[in-house]
Amino acid sequence: MIPRVSRGPGYYTASHWFQGAVLLVVIGSLAIGILSALSDARDRAERQMVELMVRNLRTGMQLAMGEALMHQRDREIISWVGRNPIAWLGASPAGYLGVCAASGRQELPGGAWCFDGERRELVYRPRRSDQLRALPGSPDQQCRDLSWRVARAPESVASGGFVGLRLEAATPCQWISEGS
Numbered sequence: 001m002i003p004r005v006s007r008g009p010g011y012y013t014a015s016h017w018f019q020g021a022v023l024l025v026v027i028g029s030l031a032i033g034i035l036s037a038l039s040d041a042r043d044r045a046e047r048q049m050v051e052l053m054v055r056n057l058r059t060g061m062q063l064a065m066g067e068a069l070m071h072q073r074d075r076e077i078i079s080w081v082g083r084n085p086i087a088w089l090g091a092s093p094a095g096y097l098g099v100c101a102a103s104g105r106q107e108l109p110g111g112a113w114c115f116d117g118e119r120r121e122l123v124y125r126p127r128r129s130d131q132l133r134a135l136p137g138s139p140d141q142q143c144r145d146l147s148w149r150v151a152r153a154p155e156s157v158a159s160g161g162f163v164g165l166r167l168e169a170a171t172p173c174q175w176i177s178e179g180s
Contacts, residue, residue: 043131046111047175050124053093053113054148057122058167060088061150065165080165082120083150086113108145121147121170135172143173 061080068077084099086092093113100114100123108114110127125145126132132143146169153164 043128046127050146054167056089057085061085061165061167064088077165081150081152084115085122085150085167086115121149123147131175132173133176135174143171145171146173147171
């Protein structure tokens with residue numbers, strides 16, 4: 001019988017290792033690309049959710065003003081300045097924590113809403129604070145959250161009659177994303 005001689009890795013063994021390494025690099029690159037795309041999609045979905053919530057708050061406020069006008073309670077509308085706009089929704093948004101103080105606003109977790117009772121502002125803290133930046137022309141400040149307040153509409157101030165309201169941005173920050 002011929003004795004078996006142990007040989008080192010040959011051409012075929014080395015080629016299998018090389019194929020495995022190439023496959024690992026390709027799969028790793030695809031995984032990184034997919035995770036990046038999912039992160040971008042999550043950020044865009046969060047931004048759209050906030051924009052939709054603000055639009056719903058404005059619609060609810062307009063419906064409440066229309067109802068007050070129909071029932072001839074237009075003088076009551078002026079007392080709504082500074083009111084919590086969540087009251088005009090059918091249900092609280094996901095992540096709404098209720099009324100918070102200005103000090104509690106600093107500890108607000110990402111993805112949460114609260115109404116700052118002292119400043120009379122509705123506050124939202126994005127999950128990632130690097131998605132916000134200060135508007136051009138505003139003083140340099142760190143944008144950590146977005147806020148809105150119920151204010152008197154400027155065109156109704158001079159008329160002296162009907163008082164209109166609007167939901168206005170209270171922070172000089174805007175949402176940035178790679179897609180916009």
